[in-house]
Amino acid sequence: MMIKIIVAGPRGNMGKEAVSMIEREADFELSAVVDRKYDGIMMKEAEGMASLQVPVYKDIDKCMKEVNPDVLVDLTNPETGKMHLRKALEHGVRPVVGTTGFTDDDIRGLTSLAEEKQIGAIIAPNFAIGAILLMKLSKMAAKHMDDVEIIEQHHDKKLDAPSGTAMKTAQLISEVRDEKKQGHPQEEEAWAHARGAEYEGMRIHSVRLPGKVAHQEVIFGGEGQTLTLRHDSLNRTSFMPGVKMAVEKVMKTTGLVYGLDQYID
Structure with missing residues (x-):
């Protein structure tokens, strides 16, 4: 058809x-x-x-x-x-x-x-198949490692922050992760927003620079170890x-x- x-x-x-x-x-x-x-x-x-x-x-x-x-x-x-x-x-x-x-x-x-x-x-917050797999793998990992931060990077013409992909990733993670405050209980920001946006205790950081297309890292931390999942769209x-x-x-x-x-x- x-x-x-x-x-x-x-x-x-x-x-x-x-x-x-x-x-x-x-x-x-x-x-x-x-x-x-x-x-x-x-x-x-x-x-x-x-x-x-x-x-x-x-x-x-x-x-x-x-x-x-x-x-x-x-x-x-x-x-x-x-x-x-x-x-x-x-x-x-x-x-x-x-x-x-x-x-x-x-x-x-x-x-x-x-x-x-x-x-x-x-x-569709993101059409890249690799980015979709990153979201699904992040949800899987969050069942076992619930301290997580997201860093998303895009070109400097992007209007919204954080990206829809980062937001969707955080929402998927929240389905398997209880809300929790991360970092030191008495943590203070010397400069406002230094720790990025917060969603149910997760921190999300947005980078906007010329030369970028669409990139995302999801970093999990655990006792004596970290796990980093990353996807890069190199062109459209x-x-x-x-x-x-x-x-x-x-x-x-x-x-x-x-x-x-x-x-x-």
């Missing part, structure tokens, strides 16, 4: 990779793209886009009505991603959203809407197998799924 896809954010680094991946897949069809700058032209006429005879829309509602896609792949930013996800569900289009920054209230509201519409939706092609999997899975899913870890044993 051919899956008709629209991509929001086709000029971004991730969007460009997604467009290329969709063009390579025999069962995927790139039907249109949604862009905040260009409207009413073909991609090949727009600066910074692939040279394709595919229409560009600025209005996502108009795009969905005229194109009638199966799936929206959104690779924009947190606020736009939230809005596009909701609009996709309202139009009966299955969204795959790769932006982060969704609150628990956002997730609950969108879950209800997906269930009401009886279609699938996926929010590392995310495309996960995007492909998400598009295929969302067609068979009902309701909202948060994180591709639910699809990997």
Whole structure:
């Protein structure tokens, strides 16, 4: 079955990779793209886009009505991603959203809407298969070593901190780990936030530097030993197998799924 896809954010680094991946897949069809700058032209006429005879829309509602896609792949930013996800569900289009920054209230509201519409939706904090395995391995390790800190590193254009991957990792660890204060009981920060963000006693540190793509370490400490799990995305092609999997899975899913870890044993 051919899956008709629209991509929001086709000029971004991730969007460009997604467009290329969709063009390579025999069962995927790139039907249109949604862009905040260009409207009413073909991609090949727009600066910074692939040279394709595919229409560009600025209005996502108009795009969905005229194109009638199966799936929206959104690779924009947190606020736009939230809005596009909701609009996709309202139009009966299955969204795959790769932006982060969704609150628990956002997730609950969108879950209800997906269930009401009886279609699938996926929010993926990270599309890299290795990063998903890192999350699952971290949950496994936390059953046996419950002192843990997370260090995530990303490019300096990333808007949110900590990353969605770090947050999802901490949430998965918390499912098997009791909340506990780590470090010295009388620990004090000479400089505010030196110990990073805190989630149920775990410390999460965010690094933002040019030259980085997406990197995460999860460090466990125990009596006389440490365990470090690390994943590095060296370029954005590392995310495309996960995007492909998400598009295929969302067609068979009902309701909202948060994180591709639910699809990997």
